[in-house]
Every structure is written in structure tokens, then in C-alpha cells.
Amino acid sequence: MYRLATDAVTESTRQIISIEDPVEFEIDGLVQVEINDKAKLSYRPLIRGVLRCDPDIIMFGEIRDSTIAEELLKTSLSGHLVLSTFHSKNALSTLTRLKDYGLYKEEMAESISLIVNQRLIHTARGSFIVYEYLDKEMIQTHLNGGRVSYKTIQDKLQEIHGEGALTDEEYEYYHRSFQ
Numbered sequence: 313m314y315r316l317a318t319d320a321v322t323e324s325t326r327q328i329i330s331i332e333d334p335v336e337f338e339i340d341g342l343v344q345v346e347i348n349d350k351a352k353l354s355y356r357p358l359i360r361g362v363l364r365c366d367p368d369i370i371m372f373g374e375i376r377d378s379t380i381a382e383e384l385l386k387t388s389l390s391g392h393l394v395l396s397t398f399h400s401k402n403a404l405s406t407l408t409r410l411k412d413y414g415l416y417k418e419e420m421a422e423s424i425s426l427i428v429n430q431r432l433i434h435t436a437r438g439s440f441i442v443y444e445y446l447d448k449e450m451i452q453t454h455l456n457g458g459r460v461s462y463k464t465i466q467d468k469l470q471e472i473h474g475e476g477a478l479t480d481e482e483y484e485y486y487h488r489s490f491q
Contacts, residue, residue: 313395317342317371329362330371331355343367359383363390372396378413385415388423402464403429403446407454417455424451431465431490435482442468442486465490 314337320326321341333347343365345358356379362370375381375398388394400406406427410420430443444465446454454460463471466487473483 313371313397314339316395317369320369326368327365328369328371329365329367330373331358331362332371332373336373342371355380356383359387363387363392367392369393369395374398378415381410381413381415385419385423389419400429403427403444403462404454404460407446407451421452421455424448427451429465431486433478433482433486435478437477442472444468 317328317330318339320328321339327343328341329343329345331345331347335344335346338344345353345362347353347355347358359370359372370387370392372380372384372394373396375384375396384394384396398406398409400409406429407420407424411417425448427446428443429445430441433440433442442465444463444467446460446462450460450462469478469483469486469490472478473480478486
């Protein structure tokens with residue numbers, strides 16, 4: 313996410329504001345606000361304050377609970393591009409977990425345009441990222457009860473193993489780790 317923010321700052325004139333707990337990397341050209349519970353700077357008032365600045369992009373550290381998820385959904389529905397991280401097993405389970413947080417599928421279908429699930433792989437040949445994604449159409453299909461077909465991380469692991477980029481041992485390790 314930091315790479316996306318850095319590229320957006322470097323390549324455009326978009327105003328980006330991040331809300332983080334804590335700020336992990338300082339990025340020139342990016343307004344970064346840190347949660348500070350002692351100063352009563354928690355998520356909800358910070359999101360509202362950021363909205364008054366009307367940034368092009370709002371970057372939010374991590375969705376950790378239903379309150380944050382609901383606030384970010386409302387922020388997205390107000391027309392702002394919101395980037396955030398969320399820990400889940402795969403791209404589809406992100407939607408399941410958000411529903412478990414009490415979010416309505418209609419609002420999620422309207423506000424979520426992309427889910428990327430990624431894993432970092434370290435091999436004898438170097439490190440790289442393997443990812444799967446759901447675009448807006450796939451998200452809407454799944455939320456409306458339809459079946460979604462996409463290349464999962466497991467599919468991509470099998471593919472790069474077949475191309476010789478992973479040894480048998482590496483493939484077996486990551487295949488087990490990412491289930």
C-alpha cells in the first residue's frame with residue numbers, strides 16, 4: 313500500500329491523506345496522521361477530519377474491527393477512494409469477514425472496487441509477490457450469490473512451480489502455508 317501511495321504522490325497532483333496506527337514509513341508529499349488515543353485522536357474523529365479536507369485518496373492502515381470497517385465503507389460511499397489493508401485467508405474470505413462485521417452486501421457491492429490478496433514468497437532465486445484479486449464485477453457477482461472464477465494464490469503457485477520458478481520443496485512449503 314505504501315508503494316501505491318508513493319507512486320501516486322510521485323506521478324500526480326492527487327492529495328493523499330493517511331490515517332495510521334502507527335505511521336510505519338514517512339513519505340514526502342503524503343499527509344500522514346497517527347492515531348493517538350491519549351490525545352483523543354481515534355479513528356472516527358480522524359476520518360471525519362480527513363473528510364473535511366476532501367482528499368482524492370484516503371489511505372487507512374488496517375481494518376481491525378467492525379467500527380473501522382463501517383466508517384471506511386461510509387467514507388467510500390461518499391465518493392472518496394479509500395485504500396486499506398485487511399487480514400484474511402483469501403480474497404473471497406475478505407467479503408465474508410466484512411459481512412460478519414455487519415456490513416450490508418449492497419453497500420459493499422457499491423463501495424468496494426478491488427480486493428487484492430497477496431503473499432510474499434522467498435525462494436533460492438529471490439523474493440517475489442504472488443497475488444489473487446477480485447475486481448468490482450466479481451465482487452458484485454459473489455455478493456449477489458453468484459459463483460466467481462478467478463486465479464487463486466494456489467493456482468498461481470502451481471503455475472510458477474510448473475514454470476520452474478519454485479523447487480518442489482518450496483512449492484510444497486508454500487502450498488501448505490497458504491491453505
